Amino acid sequence: MTPSALPSSSREAPRALRITDAARGSGDRVFGAVGAVAAGFLGLVLVTVAVCVVHLAWPSIRETGLSFFGTSAWDPARDVYGALAFVWGTAMTSVVALCLAVPIGLGVAVFLTDLGPRPLRRPVSSLVELLAAIPSVVYGLWAAFVVAPLLRSSIEPALAAIGGPLFRGPPMGVGILCASIVLAIMVLPTIATVSRDVLAAVPSELREGALALGATSWDVVRLVVVPHARRGLFGAVLLGFGRAVGETIAVATVIGSRADVSLSLFAPGYTMSSVIANEFPSATSDLHVAALAEVGLLLFVVTVAFNVAARLLVRGERYGRALTVPAGNR
Amino acid sequence: MTESIDSIRLRAARPLEAEPVKMRATSLSAWFGDKRALSNISMPLVERKVTAVIGPSGCGKSTFIRCLNRMHEVVAGARVSGDVLLDGKSIYAPDVDPVRVRRRVGMVFQKPNPFPTMSIRDNVLAGLRLSGIEPPDEDALVEEVLGRVALWDEVKDSLDRPGGELSGGQQQRLCIARCLALEPEVVLMDEPCSSLDPVATAKIEELIHDLRDRYTIVVVTHSMQQAARVSDYTAFFYLGELVEYDHADVIFTKPSDPRTEDYITGRFG
Amino acid sequence: MTPGIESAYAKRKIAARAATVASSAAVVLALAPLVAIFLHVAVRGVRALSVSFFTEPVGARGAGMANAVFGTIQLVLLASAMGIPLGIAGGLYLSECRHTRLARAVRFCADVLAGVPSILVGVAVYAVVVVRMKQFSAFAGAAALAIVMLPLVVRTTDVLARAVPDSLREAALALGATRWRTAIFVVLRTAAPGIRSGCMLAVARVCGETAPLLFTAYNNRFFNDSLFDPTSTLQVQIFTYTMTPNEDWHAQAWAAALVLVAIVVVLDVLARRLVERKEVA
Numbered sequence: 001m002t003p004s005a006l007p008s009s010s011r012e013a014p015r016a017l018r019i020t021d022a023a024r025g026s027g028d029r030v031f032g033a034v035g036a037v038a039a040g041f042l043g044l045v046l047v048t049v050a051v052c053v054v055h056l057a058w059p060s061i062r063e064t065g066l067s068f069f070g071t072s073a074w075d076p077a078r079d080v081y082g083a084l085a086f087v088w089g090t091a092m093t094s095v096v097a098l099c100l101a102v103p104i105g106l107g108v109a110v111f112l113t114d115l116g117p118r119p120l121r122r123p124v125s126s127l128v129e130l131l132a133a134i135p136s137v138v139y140g141l142w143a144a145f146v147v148a149p150l151l152r153s154s155i156e157p158a159l160a161a162i163g164g165p166l167f168r169g170p171p172m173g174v175g176i177l178c179a180s181i182v183l184a185i186m187v188l189p190t191i192a193t194v195s196r197d198v199l200a201a202v203p204s205e206l207r208e209g210a211l212a213l214g215a216t217s218w219d220v221v222r223l224v225v226v227p228h229a230r231r232g233l234f235g236a237v238l239l240g241f242g243r244a245v246g247e248t249i250a251v252a253t254v255i256g257s258r259a260d261v262s263l264s265l266f267a268p269g270y271t272m273s274s275v276i277a278n279e280f281p282s283a284t285s286d287l288h289v290a291a292l293a294e295v296g297l298l299l300f301v302v303t304v305a306f307n308v309a310a311r312l313l314v315r316g317e318r319y320g321r322a323l324t325v326p327a328g329n330r
Numbered sequence: 331m332t333e334s335i336d337s338i339r340l341r342a343a344r345p346l347e348a349e350p351v352k353m354r355a356t357s358l359s360a361w362f363g364d365k366r367a368l369s370n371i372s373m374p375l376v377e378r379k380v381t382a383v384i385g386p387s388g389c390g391k392s393t394f395i396r397c398l399n400r401m402h403e404v405v406a407g408a409r410v411s412g413d414v415l416l417d418g419k420s421i422y423a424p425d426v427d428p429v430r431v432r433r434r435v436g437m438v439f440q441k442p443n444p445f446p447t448m449s450i451r452d453n454v455l456a457g458l459r460l461s462g463i464e465p466p467d468e469d470a471l472v473e474e475v476l477g478r479v480a481l482w483d484e485v486k487d488s489l490d491r492p493g494g495e496l497s498g499g500q501q502q503r504l505c506i507a508r509c510l511a512l513e514p515e516v517v518l519m520d521e522p523c524s525s526l527d528p529v530a531t532a533k534i535e536e537l538i539h540d541l542r543d544r545y546t547i548v549v550v551t552h553s554m555q556q557a558a559r560v561s562d563y564t565a566f567f568y569l570g571e572l573v574e575y576d577h578a579d580v581i582f583t584k585p586s587d588p589r590t591e592d593y594i595t596g597r598f599g
Numbered sequence: 600m601t602p603g604i605e606s607a608y609a610k611r612k613i614a615a616r617a618a619t620v621a622s623s624a625a626v627v628l629a630l631a632p633l634v635a636i637f638l639h640v641a642v643r644g645v646r647a648l649s650v651s652f653f654t655e656p657v658g659a660r661g662a663g664m665a666n667a668v669f670g671t672i673q674l675v676l677l678a679s680a681m682g683i684p685l686g687i688a689g690g691l692y693l694s695e696c697r698h699t700r701l702a703r704a705v706r707f708c709a710d711v712l713a714g715v716p717s718i719l720v721g722v723a724v725y726a727v728v729v730v731r732m733k734q735f736s737a738f739a740g741a742a743a744l745a746i747v748m749l750p751l752v753v754r755t756t757d758v759l760a761r762a763v764p765d766s767l768r769e770a771a772l773a774l775g776a777t778r779w780r781t782a783i784f785v786v787l788r789t790a791a792p793g794i795r796s797g798c799m800l801a802v803a804r805v806c807g808e809t810a811p812l813l814f815t816a817y818n819n820r821f822f823n824d825s826l827f828d829p830t831s832t833l834q835v836q837i838f839t840y841t842m843t844p845n846e847d848w849h850a851q852a853w854a855a856a857l858v859l860v861a862i863v864v865v866l867d868v869l870a871r872r873l874v875e876r877k878e879v880a
Binding site: 031106107127135217218247273293303311 | 611612615617621623625626628635636640685688689692695702707708709711713714716717718722723725726727749750777778782800803804806807808810817834837838849852853856859864867868871
């Protein structure tokens with residue numbers, strides 16, 4: 001480069017050079033340090049959350065040990081605590097919610113990537129994402145005053161006619177079923193959008209390869225797209241499960257708040273997150289606080305486990321794609 | 331300007347009419363959204379001959395062959411006007427199902443795309459299974475088709491391995507086998523050698539040579555040498571237009587359009 | 600085609616049609632609640648909304664939530680002031696030093712933290728801030744919301760900054776810019792529109808967060824005098840009113856829900872618009 005070429009190619013360069021020459025080294029070091037501290041803070045927060053929960057829970061862990069999760073007796077008035085009912089309620093609501101949300105979520109995802117009319121895909125995608133933006137507390141309000149009365153007056157009586165252990169007892173409106181339905185609506189955008197991204201990441205060459213062999217759109221999905229994306233789709237479901245387990249406010253409004261273990265979907269129940277939301281602010285005895293924190297600890301472990309597993313699956317998908325696309329093509 | 335191109339094209343096309351025509355594009359234009367990728371292409375594809383489509387990148391040659399089996403419309407915002415005839419019948423008529431067209435007009439892509447979740451064997455049979463055809467003897471068919479693409483000896487011991495484990499050249503021959511297993515009438519190849527090394531390229535070219543007895547073949551290539559080696563007829567595309575179409579030896583020895591001459595002598599592109 | 604293939608193809612065609620219908624039905628089922636919620640919130644909210652909603656505090660007579668509206672805005676602004684700069688700095692570090700061991704560990708932590716139920720963030724802030732300061736406070740609530748925001752902002756910044764092509768970085772470095780100047784004046788500026796949208800989405804998300812506020816900001820029937828007083832928020836007020844058997848309060852909850860949904864949806868749509876306009880340009 002000739003000396004005269006420099007100013008003409010970038011008018012700002014000389015000034016920038018002058019400043020940075022003086023600041024080089026120290027500036028980079030400061031930037032690196034600030035960034036590292038900011039990033040490290042995030043790790044610190046995660047560790048702090050874990051430590052705080054364990055610290056608060058310690059009296060209860062020492063008092064009851066593992067038997068805490070083996071009994072459903074929960075009576076703050078007598079300082080007796082067992083978390084089985086909450087674990088049960090969380091498992092019930094999450095599983096039922098996923099049974100409802102997974103087929104619908106995958107259907108939406110396939111609509112968005114392969115089967116839906118093209119002009120509709122983008123708006124539908126935005127609307128599904130909007131579903132995720134509605135605050136949890138609004139879902140709770142809506143569920144309590146719209147969904148629960150509807151369940152009590154018509155849906156639960158109709159289901160009771162089918163009978164069986166799942167649909168037993170008086171129709172109450174609020175309860176496991178109501179919480180599950182709201183949870184299903186709330187985790188649906190997670191499942192749908194993550195699945196959509198996973199399906200969209202399937203290379204278009206594979207889709208075209210199948211189409212060129214005379215495949216219909218559904219053949220492409222069934223034989224090429226889904227088998228290729230199976231891991232990632234499983235990850236999407238796990239992420240949805242993690243969200244369902246951790247969801248608090250909406251569930252707290254319609255779960256019925258009763259620490260019982262019942263197989264019936266009509267029965268009121270309690271979940272791990274909703275008992276913390278309802279009782280933590282008013283807990284007075286130290287053991288009550290500790291017992292709630294111990295419930296929180298299990299909640300922490302379960303959601304972290306599901307999220308880590310899900311991320312590994314979804315990310316593995318991305319790495320897999322990186323390996324099959326040779327660099328420098330196109 | 332347009333007038334003169336048309337007259338050249340007609341002049342070039344006329345002596346070829348004596349040959350049986352398998353497919354024919356008539357006034358074919360194609361768009362991506364508002365961008366016109368092909369303008370008013372008319373040319374025949376002669377039965378059981380190899381037609382090469384050459385031109386600089388972005389000239390519309392890939393778009394052209396994707397219009398021949400209705401793969402162009404797979405891309406969002408893509409559309410087509412004009413017509414393409416297969417055995418004299420329009421493939422764009424409203425009652426024609428693109429899936430049926432694609433069964434008769436197979437395609438091999440620029441980048442080898444065997445299905446990674448399927449074994450080599452299943453890749454070969456994928457098209458048949460899709461069509462609901464159950465060949466009486468699958469093993470014999472797999473051997474026969476893989477033999478035709480000169481892959482059998484290399485993979486006969488690893489038929490149950492995933493297709494993605496093969497080398498690039500082997501993958502591309504597997505894709506050709508997958509296409510041939512359906513017994514298409516026309517085989518479209520979109521730069522089939524562009525991601526392959528010279529040895530693999532030579533094998534594919536040899537294969538194209540061998541296949542011309544049974545299939546009508548269209549090869550898109552950016553390599554003029556390759557077009558000269560494998561094709562009977564050659565079409566030169568430039569900026570979305572068909573500049574010249576003729577016997578390959580005519581195109582490469584005495585092209586009638588100055589732009590063709592400039593291109594084949596390496597003055598641009 | 601032979602008859603056998605014909606019938607097989609007819610079946611496949613029916614299957615394709617059925618699959619399309621099924622997936623469309625899934626879309627209808629997924630969007631029906633969205634429409635229902637919007638309609639209910641709009642109809643019931645408008646019916647209960649009045650001028651005094653925005654002028655009178657909860658504790659005064661008449662139907663007011665002025666202090667809750669103020670509390671939500673106050674907490675979200677405070678949380679953004681803490682969470683956004685920290686998140687962008689952290690995200691930029693992750694993208695520019697992406698191969699360091701710290702960066703990998705932090706990226707993993709961000710993923711995990713994003714999945715931790717926000718109520719546990721509330722528990723942690725309760726243990727660290729509320730217990731220490733011996734009272735619920737707006738500050739504690741804002742800290743909890745900032746922690747909920749942090750992984751969202753970090754991830755968005757990280758992903759968008761990494762999408763800035765290396766050729767731009769190299770161009771800046773070749774002009775003699777230092778790494779940190781390159782990061783701020785080239786990478787951050789290039790990725791800024793997307794990061795801005797990402798931050799708006801994070802703000803929208805915490806506007807609706809209720810669980811972490813239950814025992815940090817707690818609640819207050821009046822305006823809080825300082826950041827170290829308990830504070831009312833729309834979210835917590837809706838939750839409280841939903842759980843109490845009082846018709847008037849239910850109506851108030853619907854009105855508050857309308858305001859909250861309006862805020863969240865406007866932020867959400869605006870953020871997406873910004874990104875889309877950028878894509879078109």
